Amino acid sequence: MGLVFVPTPLGNLRDVTLRAVDVLRDAPLIVAEDSRVARRLLNALGVGTKEIWTYHEHNASATTAAILARARAETVAVVTDAGTPGISDPGSALVAAARDAGVAVEVLPGPAAFVCAAVLSGFDLRRFVFAGFPPRAGGTRRAAFRAALGETTVWYEAPHRIRAALADLAAVAPERRVFLVRELTKLHEQQVLGTAAEVAAALEEPVRGEIVLVVEGGPDGAPPAEPATPADLDAAIDGLLAEGLTTSAIAKRLADAGHGERRHLYARVSDRRTGRAEPE
Structure with missing residues (x-):
């Protein structure tokens, strides 16, 4: 039972x-x-x-x-x-x-695409994050990519959105290594390693199949060198609020990614959470 x-x-x-x-x-x-x-x-x-x-x-x-x-x-x-x-x-x-x-x-133990893709990437996996699907809106997606650059992160993406996602990733971190695997375990499996622009160039039209994207984290877990703009930071906060995270959890995640001191981020997140009660 x-x-x-x-x-x-x-x-x-x-x-x-x-x-x-x-x-x-x-x-x-x-x-x-x-x-x-x-x-x-x-x-x-x-x-x-x-x-x-x-x-x-x-x-x-x-x-x-x-x-x-x-x-x-x-x-x-x-x-x-x-x-x-x-x-x-x-x-x-x-x-x-x-x-x-x-x-x-x-x-039961068994297949999980994000685990297989992470292993295939060859990136340091002593610590990594599975983030699911990125936001669909461009500004929010760029902010999500930027916030995650401090750690190796695995994303799922649909074939009809992968080029837009790679373009946003290239804009945020043009030199960061990215690994993409498409049609994992199937006859026409494709693996591509390079920058976001190089990976995009290797995809043939029309892009088909399930896609897993692995973005390498900064050296030794360091945050990205390029700081987020205020607009990008607010977009990232809005996306994390939409996921149901608490103010404390959002402030910690953004602080860990190098976007400022946690107490300042907590205040910024609180300002954007308009009249919404939450557990601490």
């Missing part, structure tokens, strides 16, 4: 684990990001017909209670389209809800 988070292959079906196949075969219910993708995987693995419910950011609040009710009585397998559920998808909220409800949760 309980929820079992089951990682699925990034692209190569042979990367599925024996335990994953066992759970998918035995679980009466499978909760999937996309039922069509899940059915294709089950058919390829020879698992057969299963009851499948969809769970994604647009229906999470409406389906969580029903999923947990089933998980109290039987095993419910949770999968995403590729990789480990809970990474850049609402799976983490389902884990939190299960813990609050006293429902057991288990996760």
Whole structure:
């Protein structure tokens, strides 16, 4: 009984684990990001017909209670389209809800694109950050890139936005080393290492496939030499506020990235948080 988070292959079906196949075969219910993708995987693995419910950011609040009710009585397998559920998808909220409800949760080891890309980069990984998808707006995205330059950072990006993201990264840190991997584990996997401009030049049109971008941190974790402009700093603050971070957490992150003293940043963040209560 309980929820079992089951990682699925990034692209190569042979990367599925024996335990994953066992759970998918035995679980009466499978909760999937996309039922069509899940059915294709089950058919390829020879698992057969299963009851499948969809769970994604647009229906999470409406389906969580029903999923947990089933998980109290039987095993419910949770999968995403590729990789480990809970990474850049609402799976983490389902884990939190299960813990609050006293429902057991288990996760199987398996594929995670950001880990594979980080290892392939060859950058120092004694400390690194996974940041998910960057903001879509150019100014906010540049500010997010600038704020993260102090540490090696792994980003996901969509193929139709990757050129704009690389252009913003080139504007913020033109000489910083960047590693991009596209179509990880698939037949046409592409790996590119260079500056942001060099990486962009190596991409063919149209850009297709899932993309992971790794940006090398400053030497010894040092902050970027180029300071953020006030507009960039405010854009970064707004983006972090939108992520739900506390004032203290935002001030610490920006201070660690070399954007000023923490107490001054705390005051600036507080000024931009207009009438919003938050835990300290």
